[in-house]
Amino acid sequence: MTNRTIDTDVLIAGTGGTGLAAAYAAVTHGLKVTVIEKQSQIGGNTKISSGFFAINSREQREAGMHLTTQEAITQLADY
Structure with a gap:
């Protein structure tokens, strides 16, 4: 891991729906935004809430x- 300094007005942790909406709102107000995500893909909980x-x-x-309700519950529990 490399340590570095990033100059930003707003730091948003998470790329779920709320994080991305906050980033969009900040950018539209002229702020410099940095968004970080711990997972390998963007989406956060939003990624699983619609699909499952x-x-x-x-x-x-x-x-x-073809996903049954029980399969969806099992996959969510495993996640």
């Missing part, structure tokens, strides 16, 4: 996903 509980959604069917 949108059981049998059109988007899932179109993607060829």
